[in-house]
Amino acid sequence: MTYSVAVSGASGYAGGEILRLLADHPDIEIRTVTAHSNAGDPLVAHQPHLRSLRHLELQPTTPEVLSGHDVVFLALPHGQSGQYTDALGDAGLVIDAGADHRLTSREDWDAFYGGDFHEPWTYGVPELIVGDAKQRDALRGATRIAAPGCNASTVSLSMAPGVAAGVIDAGDIVTVLAVGPSGAGKSLKSHLLGSEILGTANPYAVGGTHRHIPEIRQALRAAGAADPRISFTPVIVPMARGILATTSAPIAAGATDAEIRGAWEAAYGEETFVQLLPQGQMPRTADVLGANTALMGLAIDRAANRVVVVTAVDNLTKGTAGAAIQSMNLALGLPEGRALTVNGVAP
Numbered sequence: 102m103t104y105s106v107a108v109s110g111a112s113g114y115a116g117g118e119i120l121r122l123l124a125d126h127p128d129i130e131i132r133t134v135t136a137h138s139n140a141g142d143p144l145v146a147h148q149p150h151l152r153s154l155r156h157l158e159l160q161p162t163t164p165e166v167l168s169g170h171d172v173v174f175l176a177l178p179h180g181q182s183g184q185y186t187d188a189l190g191d192a193g194l195v196i197d198a199g200a201d202h203r204l205t206s207r208e209d210w211d212a213f214y215g216g217d218f219h220e221p222w223t224y225g226v227p228e229l230i231v232g233d234a235k236q237r238d239a240l241r242g243a244t245r246i247a248a249p250g251c252n253a254s255t256v257s258l259s260m261a262p263g264v265a266a267g268v269i270d271a272g273d274i275v276t277v278l279a280v281g282p283s284g285a286g287k288s289l290k291s292h293l294l295g296s297e298i299l300g301t302a303n304p305y306a307v308g309g310t311h312r313h314i315p316e317i318r319q320a321l322r323a324a325g326a327a328d329p330r331i332s333f334t335p336v337i338v339p340m341a342r343g344i345l346a347t348t349s350a351p352i353a354a355g356a357t358d359a360e361i362r363g364a365w366e367a368a369y370g371e372e373t374f375v376q377l378l379p380q381g382q383m384p385r386t387a388d389v390l391g392a393n394t395a396l397m398g399l400a401i402d403r404a405a406n407r408v409v410v411v412t413a414v415d416n417l418t419k420g421t422a423g424a425a426i427q428s429m430n431l432a433l434g435l436p437e438g439r440a441l442t443v444n445g446v447a448p
C-alpha cells in the first residue's frame with residue numbers, strides 16, 4: 102500500500118527535513134505541500150536541495166487542502182497547529198512537529214507557552230523508557246503523534262536510563278547544550294543573523310525559562326523519576342545544524358560504575374538509532390549530521406560524584422523529522438527504520 106501524505110510548513114526547516122526523508126520512503130507518495138506567506142511558490146524556491154520534488158507547488162495551509170490524505174505532517178510555529186488538527190478528523194494519522202500536543206499538563210502549557218491548550222498526543226520518541234517498556238509500544242497503531250522538541254528529546258534520552266535504573270538523582274540534573282541556529286526556524290530573527298552568531302557563542306533562555314524544560318520533566322517522570330529538576334542552558338554556536346548536550350546528575354548512593362554504565366547499555370544496547378559509545382569516547386555533532394542517530398558518551402566523575410552524558414543529535418533529523426518518520430513507521434506498522442539512516446555526512 103502507498104500512503105498519500107501532506108506536509109504543511111513545507112517552506113520551513115522542519116518541513117523541509119520531513120520532505121527530504123519522505124522523498125526516499127518507498128511506501129509514501131508526497132501529494133501536497135503547504136506554506137503560509139510563501140504559498141504559490143514552487144517548493145524548490147525555498148528548498149532548492151529537494152531536487153526530486155521540483156514538480157511540487159506550495160499550497161495555502163487550510164483544512165480543506167490538508168484533508169483527504171492518509172498522513173498529514175504539521176510543521177508550523179507552535180500555537181498554529183491546533184486550528185488545523187481540530188479540523189483533520191478524517192486523516193488516519195496526523196503528526197505534529199510543533200509543541201501544541203506535547204504537554205500533558207495545562208499548567209505547564211500556560212507557564213511556558215500560553216494560548217489555547219490542546220489535548221496531548223502520543224509522544225514521538227520510540228526509544229524513551231516508559232515504566233518497564235519503551236515509548237514505541239504506545240506508537241504502534243497511534244493515530245495522533247506529537248514529535249518531540251529537539252533539545253528535550255536529546256536530554257530525556259540522555260538521562261532516562263539512569264532514572265529508570267535508580268543510579269542517578271534526578272532531583273539535580275544540569276544540562277548545557279551547544280545548539281545550531283536552525284533549531285529556531287527559518288523566519289528572520291535579528292539575533293540569529295550571521296553577523297550576530299558567527300565567531301561567538303550566545304547563551305539564551307538562561308535560568309529556567311526554556312520551553313523544553315517541562316517536556317523533559319514529563320519524559321523523566323514517565324521513566325520513573327518522582328520529581329525531576331533540571332537546570333537547562335542552551336548556547337547558540339555557529340553550526341547550521343546540531344545539538345551537543347552535556348548533561349550530568351549526582352550518582353545515587355551506592356551505585357557502582359558497572360551498574361551505572363550497565364543502565365545505559367541495557368537501555369540502548371539493542372537500539373539502532375540511539376547508540377552508546379565505548380568507554381572513553383565522546384560524540385561530535387559532525388558524526389550525526391543528516392543521521393537519525395543520537396550518539397552518546399558516558400563518563401563517571403567520582404570526584405564530583407556525578408554521571409556525565411554527552412549526546413550529539415542533528416536537531417532536524419533525530420531531533421524532529423527523523424523522530425516523526427520513525428514514529429510514523431511504527432504507527433503504520435512499517436519497519437521502524439524505513440527511509441532512515443544511522444550514518445552521518447562527513448566531513
Ligand SMILES: NC(=O)c1ccc[n+]([C@@H]2O[C@H](COP(=O)([O-])OP(=O)(O)OC[C@H]3O[C@@H](n4cnc5c(N)ncnc54)[C@H](OP(=O)(O)O)[C@@H]3O)[C@@H](O)[C@H]2O)c1
Binds near residue numbers: 109112181
Ligand atoms: N527547527 C528545528 O530544529 C525544530 C526541531 C523540533 C521541532 N521543531 C518545530 O517544528 C515547527 C516548525 O519549525 P521550523 O523550525 O521548521 O520553523 P520555520 O523554519 O520558521 O518554518 C515555519 C513554517 O510554518 C509556516 N507558517 C508560518 N506561520 C504559519 C501560519 N500561521 N499558518 C500556517 N503555516 C505557517 C511557514 O510558511 P511560510 O514560509 O510560507 O511563511 C513555514 O513553512 C515548530 O513548531 C518547531 O517548534 C523545529
